[in-house]
Amino acid sequence: MHDHSDNAVKVSAKRESASQSMLESVRLGLSLAQKELDPKYFYDARGSELFEEITRLAEYYPTRAERALLVSVMPDLIDELRPASLVELGAGSSSKTRVILDAMRATGEGRQYVPVDVSSDFLRESASRLRHEYPEMRIDPAVGDFSDTLDLPPLQHPALFAFLGSTIGNFREAAAVQILARIASRMRGNDAFILGVDLRKDPAVIEAAYNDRAGVTAEFNLNVLRVLNRELLSDFDLSAFTHRAFYDGDRHRIEMHLDSMSDQDVTIPGIGLVGVKKGESIRTELSYKYDRGTVDALFEKAGLCLERWLTGDDGVFGLALGSRRWGPR
Ligand code: AVJ
Numbered sequence: 001m002h003d004h005s006d007n008a009v010k011v012s013a014k015r016e017s018a019s020q021s022m023l024e025s026v027r028l029g030l031s032l033a034q035k036e037l038d039p040k041y042f043y044d045a046r047g048s049e050l051f052e053e054i055t056r057l058a059e060y061y062p063t064r065a066e067r068a069l070l071v072s073v074m075p076d077l078i079d080e081l082r083p084a085s086l087v088e089l090g091a092g093s094s095s096k097t098r099v100i101l102d103a104m105r106a107t108g109e110g111r112q113y114v115p116v117d118v119s120s121d122f123l124r125e126s127a128s129r130l131r132h133e134y135p136e137m138r139i140d141p142a143v144g145d146f147s148d149t150l151d152l153p154p155l156q157h158p159a160l161f162a163f164l165g166s167t168i169g170n171f172r173e174a175a176a177v178q179i180l181a182r183i184a185s186r187m188r189g190n191d192a193f194i195l196g197v198d199l200r201k202d203p204a205v206i207e208a209a210y211n212d213r214a215g216v217t218a219e220f221n222l223n224v225l226r227v228l229n230r231e232l233l234s235d236f237d238l239s240a241f242t243h244r245a246f247y248d249g250d251r252h253r254i255e256m257h258l259d260s261m262s263d264q265d266v267t268i269p270g271i272g273l274v275g276v277k278k279g280e281s282i283r284t285e286l287s288y289k290y291d292r293g294t295v296d297a298l299f300e301k302a303g304l305c306l307e308r309w310l311t312g313d314d315g316v317f318g319l320a321l322g323s324r325r326w327g328p329r
Helices: 004-031 045-054 062-081 097-107 120-133 173-186 203-209 216-232 292-302
Strands: 085-089 112-117 159-163 192-198 241-248 253-260 264-268 272-276 281-288 304-311 317-324
Touching: 004 216, 004 264, 045 120, 045 216, 062 097, 062 192, 062 304, 062 317, 085 097, 085 173, 097 112, 097 120, 097 159, 112 120, 159 173, 173 192, 173 292, 173 304, 203 241, 216 241, 216 253, 216 281, 292 304, 292 317
Parallel strands: 085 112, 085 159, 159 192
Antiparallel strands: 192 317, 241 253, 253 281, 264 272, 304 317
């Protein structure tokens, strides 16, 4: 007989392993010549809220550009693909998702939505909201870190897999190919995949999106130290770090850093004392920017075929439609 104590044990074991893997990730990241933290640790409840706030900033164009593109291409695309289910990686608040779900509803064949996200609280909340809005659909949230595994519930096919928001940009090429290959391995016959990518453009426009005047991105960036202090009982002094984000035109990526304003020692139980010099930085995020060729190469390496490349007239954001490549290259 399944009882609450079993659940409690399972939940605490999951929490324990999550903080253990956080500790290992932080130990490795802070031992590098260029100290680094994994951007997935931005997204506790506060971090997810701050990111929602970022998406409403005038300077942060990606979310608006992607949404406008989805609105213009999705109704026809969904009418053509007629997916029964939508599997969305890094679902977050799903405001863009509704564009796709509405198009699936219009075909009368949309029956299942599977949002996949690390932030279980956020996921549970948005899932219960979506259940009210789409009573005809099964909403099956899958809590998990898609950069590690992709544990999905049984899917209704044809399925449409979606990875929006240019979150792929957080991953260097090898890791990005791994995630895309993991998705490809879950695709069947006439399943499809859609990837949202922020396009290369005037560096000043890109940099402004990560250095907003209101300082929300700076708050979002510093929040990762708050997460570590809560989860690992470290003693990072947030007031001793400042936000910095710049665009590296050679590598076509934004880098976000936290600069140390003084020589300081941070105590992290399980790791010990970590010295951070004045002027030294901790890199907290990479955000790659793309063009068609780069996406085509990623798809090729991941066992996907680039079927369609969709960009708005403004060339700000791109949607890559892919199918699984069956058989040898
Ligand atoms: C959610 C990863 C796509 O890189 O643009 C926004 C996160 N970081 N502002 C991005 C982010 C700073 C965002 N992604």
